[in-house]
Amino acid sequence: MGLKKDFLWGSATASYQCEGAVNVGGRVPSMWDTYLHDGGYETGDVASDFYHHYKEDIKMMADGGQNTLRLSLAWPRIIKNIKGEINEEGVEFYRDVLKTCQQYGITPFVTIYHWDLPQYLEEKGGWLNEETCYAFEQYAKVCFEKFGDLIEYWVTFNEPKWFTFNGYMVGNYPPGHHSAQEMIIAAYHVMYASALGVRAFKEGHYKGMIGIVHSFGPVDGIDDTLATKIAMRFADNYANNWILDTAAKGEIPFDLLCVLSQNYDLSCIKNEHLPIIKNYTVDFLGLNYYSRVWVKPYSGGETQLVVNNSGKDFKGESKIVIKGWFEQIMNNPDAIYTEWDVEIYPQGLQKGLKQVWEKYHLPIFITENGVGVREDITVDQVEDDYRISFMNDHISAIMNAVDAGVDVRGYYAWSTFDLYSWKNGVEKRYGLVGIDFDDKELKRKPKKSYYWYKSIAESNGEKIQRKDW
Structure with a gap:
């Protein structure tokens, strides 16, 4: 079958992770x-300074054979305050970015919310407050109106699981809380807000398609026993279904609600919300794939959610145990892990794509895929053969899935260039292009992978060394 001729080959960024210029152009905190x-953490105040380098960066993408850029809009750069006043300077910045994409033949793939909630909304309760859902709806409408003539692919939210779980339960993202009850409320409100955004898009009859991006972890079990299969269902609800079922089918998994209702207050789920969730589903699914979720039955102890944000010094310390549900295996001696405890498992993507296609029958984009490492950027060119190997094997997995009938329409390497990696700062590098963060000019240096990816994109994948699992 092979990839379609109009397959999108690109790379991805996020506003807070790359723009910098936090006090420039009317942006609010x-x-x-x-x-x-x-x-007292390292911040994204400067990050990759995409705000001042975007023309150079977009040209470099085009020169590197890429035909699409995944980027996000910063809510604090567009809406000034709780009243919803529009910052026209911010709007003009993004229109310039989008027009530059157009100039270089780069198709923009635009996320409305990639985690940077305005602080004025966080002070009103953030995603624990239902009013934030309606604020998002209004913000989305502004985006559709201001940029709709320049965008064909829209995304409501990036990775609802990560920012709600880490922000409200793990506590290592803002607002830094540790409450399963709050996490449930925030997660539900995000999915309701996403449906409101889809409704605004479809009722406004804007051009293009709208979807959601999910941090996809296809679930594998340690064996074929009934206990493991039950653990796998719990893990799939935890990792995938509450986002994908809700966004694609308009249905929150009922067995998940039954279990949660035994211990938690679900009054945030209101009857008047459900028809909106049911009737306004997405046109496509964006999947960010880094690894699978490999599980075994729960064996005892309290819920533990430990995420390695510190690299090899803490390698092997990640732990996910959901009391009564499942335990995630994160220390398999036969597996290969990154410094940040992420298993490298491309065959999981091939299998997972088939599962998602069979379940939802929606077009799929791989909206993030990459490997984060520490790199010496002072050399003339980073020889990142490990990144080339990682990308080759994952793109091969995608092509295998396409050959099996899965409708995959694009691939986005994470990331376009080195950027601020949340609480890992700029130490954890994912970019196809290196950035010397110690240099005042933030000099861009294409890595070996940049040139390799150019050959892959320009051949529409024909130069991939195919693997079969």
């Missing part, structure tokens, strides 16, 4: 600004 500054 986000929850991340406040959280990082108050906590």
Whole structure:
């Protein structure tokens, strides 16, 4: 079958992780600004300074054979305050970015919300407050109106699981809380807000398609026993179904609601919301794939959610145990892991794509895929053969899935260039292009992978060394 001729070959960024210029152009503080500054962490105040380098960066993408850029809009750069006043300077910045994409033949793939909630909304309760859902709806409408003539692919939210779980339960993202009850409320409100955004898009009859991006972890079990299969269902609800079922089918998994209702207050789920969730589903699914979720039956102990944000010094310390549900295996001696405890398992993507296609029958884009490492950027060119190997094997997995009938329409390497990796700062590098963060000019240096990816994109995948699992 092979990839379609109009397959999108690109790379991805996110506003807070790359733009910098946090006090420029009328931008107001986000929850991340406040959280990082108050906590004394490294910040994204400058990041990759995409705000001042976007023309150079977009040209470099085009020169590298890429035909699409996944980017996000910063809510704090577009809406000034709780009243919803529009920052026209911010709007003009994004229109310039989008027009530059157009100039270089780069198709923009635009996320409305990639985690940077305005601080003025966080102070009103953030995603624990239903009013934030309606604020998002209004913000989305502004985006559709201001940029709709320049965008064909829209995304409501990036990775609802990560920012709600880490922000409200793990506590290592803003607002830094540790409450399963709050996490449930925030997660539900995000999915309701996403449906409101889809409704605004479809009722406004804007051009193009709208979808959601999910941090996809296809679930594998340690064996074929009934206990493991039950653990797998719990894990799939935890990792995938509450986002994908809700966004694609308009249905929150009922067995998940039954279990949660035994211990938690679900009054945030209101009857008047459900028809909106049911009737306004997405046109496509964006899947960010880094690894699978490999599980075994729960064996005992309290819920533990430990995420490695510190690299090899803490390698092997990640732990996910959901009391009564499942345990995730994160220390398999036969597996290969990154410094940040992420298993490298491309065959999981091939299998997972088939599962998602069979379940939802919606077009799929791989909206993030990459490997984060520490790199010496002072050399003339980073020889990142490990990144080339990683991308080759994952693109091969995609092509295998396409050959099996899965409708995959694009691939986005994470990331376009080195950027600020949340609480890992700029130490954890994912970029096809290196950035010397110690240099005042933030000099861009294409890595070996940049040139390799150019050959892959320009051949529409024909130069991939195919693997079969």
